[in-house]
Amino acid sequence: MSPVAGALLVVGDVVTDVVARHRTPLAPATDTAAQIRTLPGGAGANAACWAARSGCGEVRLLGRVGADAAGWHERALRRAGVRPLLVQDPEAATATVIALVDSSAERTFLTDSGAALRLSPGDWNAGFLDGVARLHLSGYLFFAAPSRETARRALRDARNAGVPVSVDPASAGFLAELGVDGFLAAADGAEVLLPNADEAASLTGVDRPEAAAAELSRRFPLVVVTLGAAGALVAEGGAVVARVAAPPVRPVDSTGAGDAFTGAFLAARLAGAAPAKAAAQGCRAGAEAVTVVGGRPPELPYPT
Secondary structure (H helix, E strand, O other), rough: OOOOOOOEEEOOOOOOOOOOEEEOOOOOOOOOEEEEEEEEHHHHHHHHHHHHHHOOOEEEEEEEEEOHHHHHHHHHHHOOOOEEEEEEEOOOOOOOEEEOOOOOOOEEEEEEEHHHOOOOOHOOOOHHHEEEEEEEEHHHHEEEEEHHHHHHHHHHHEEEEEEEOEEOOOOOHHHHHHHHHHHHHHOOOEEOOOOOOHHHHHOOOOOOOOHHHHOOOOOOOOEEEEEEHOOEEEEOOOOEEEEEEEOOOOOOOEEEEEEEHHHHHHHHHHOOOOOHHHHHHEEEHHHHOOOOOOOOOOOOOOOO
């Protein structure tokens, strides 16, 4: 594969992650021992970092943060090889997620969206697409009115410029709150949809991932459904066309595994890889991601 001329632009969330790994079940109304770290995160920001790490060329990230942590996040992104286009919110703090990670590496999130979903249409400029070969929209943007309108404008401008767009639905829980029809309408026109199995089921009402992937691919030209340790499904034109295995690993923390898949998948597509080969690269990145704490590539230095 040879790199395609043009950058990847990610529009999405930048989050401060507080990751608490507890080896015993949570004890109500008292203490539970845990290992706790504060790390840079966010689905959009994580995907951008994994794309840069995968040799994507230039990666840009547009997101909204609070003044409280703007410098910290900007330094973390630059160290990862991502060009930050961060808007500082004068009122809201940076989004914060508390990730409770149990002994099986499964995580449960407590989310304060803060400034992330306040990304407004005024923060967007079609000029951000100059030199861009692909646009990726983090699905979290679709779960609040201002950021949903921003995502829609970005998608529209990208289509007008002939730039393909991918969308990660991001959260089955938030999909249920927004409603399937609302999300599908907002994401209409995207070339690629990248749900996990739970999100695909939420969007279709179909539990079997193969059937859900096939159904979604009647609406979006390319659908890739991630299955965690079971790999990924690639669907086009109403049918599953490939199933890709994930490398076996011993998981530590599953936070950001889907973001790693997305970033590596998009980097591979920019380099000219066919969907199945790009999905295989995504699976390798996702498998690597679960072996470390947090959602960013493992060799990145801890930001100060």
